[in-house]
Amino acid sequence: MAHVLGQNQYGKAETRVVRIYRDTTRHEIKDLNVSVALSGDLDDVHLTGSNANCLPTDTTKNTVYAFAKEHGIESAEAFGIHLARHFVDNNEPIRRARIRIEEYTWDRIRTPDNSARFIGSEEVGHSFVRNGGEIRTAQITYDGDRFEVITGLKELTVMNSTNSEFWGYIKDKYTTLKEAYDRILATQVTARWAHSWSGEETQPNWERSYTHVRRHLLEAFAETYSYSLQQTLYAMGSRVLNNRAEVDEVRLELPNKHHFLVDLEPFGLKNNNEVYFAADRPYGLIEGTVHREGVTPVIPVA
Incomplete structure (x- = not known):
């Protein structure tokens, strides 16, 4: 053969x-x-x-x-x-x-x-x-x-201590997760974004562009009242595209860094959303791409 x-x-x-x-x-x-x-x-x-x-x-x-x-x-x-x-x-x-x-x-x-x-x-x-x-x-x-330029960042850990909920999801006989109406939302952001620059025009100011994209990602995370990490992902990608004309596509990988309330009742204590166990694994992994209409995505899935 x-x-x-x-x-x-x-x-x-x-x-x-x-x-x-x-x-x-x-x-x-x-x-x-x-x-x-x-x-x-x-x-x-x-x-x-x-x-x-x-x-x-x-x-x-x-x-x-x-x-x-x-x-x-x-x-x-x-x-x-x-x-x-x-x-x-x-x-x-x-x-x-x-x-x-x-x-x-x-x-x-x-x-x-x-x-x-x-x-x-x-x-x-x-x-x-x-x-x-x-x-x-x-x-x-x-x-x-042609050039293809994809900028990004990884290991950017962020947290919202409130303004996050998760409820109304599918439930079957294996579901044990309780609905949450005030939870911690934490993730370690991996983000990549593709530029429209292909080599013919003047190069963007890469340093300034990176600084502003990073700022918009953080601001969107902080300012979005979240009902799911998926919703937050879309808000982060959209904010970058709305504010940075040189960016055509944003891909985000957001592992959900789960924080679970610790049961303090055995010690005669009440836990008023104050003490949590930070679980490192397993974790939910939320991934997605937000791109301009008419633009063919170029960022590969990791």
Whole structure:
């Protein structure tokens, strides 16, 4: 029986690069984890063992480091665009490049009174603490003609301590969940959003766009009186699309971080929605995409 080589790609995964800007005494840090995947005219490397069309993965790693110096890291998206364009436009057998980036943020360490320290008239800004919050993500795909840019974040944990209900659902003989009219709503947000930019127009301000999309996600979560996490998901995606013209599609993955009231009656105590058990698993997983009418979704299901 004949065998056929199907879709394939290769590259270097998780190249860690930290770029420090030392132009002033107030240093700036960009801390990325970069994964490169390349595809194209690569049949021979699989079928005959010829490496004539194979760009070594070690070279892709070195390119990440060199570009951090030569081009700098203005944003995860801009850096990924530089890399994708380079690999496709400068290596004829390579027809498509996909760059995935995770960005880790660092906060400045300040004095106990929250004031900056100065040497002369210069602010000293070289001490940082790794932010324990969300991780920013970016995926850039380029095929020689068009770019596809998907920005995102993960591990953003949020909670509403009230303004959430869940009742009126289907009940069968296996249903034990009690209806809730005032509950905690907590989740760890994974969000990805696709941009309308394809490479022909001026690039958006990626940093500003990320900041505003993140803000709209949080504001929608906080301001929505929720009857289900699904309703909150749609409100979050819609708010981004209503306020950010550069975004065409938002995909959200929202695990329901369940908080159950603890029965305190055995101890002679009444629990007035005050003491909860935070269950880590199993958890409800709510997923969905909100996109503009007429736009074909491009964000893959994880």
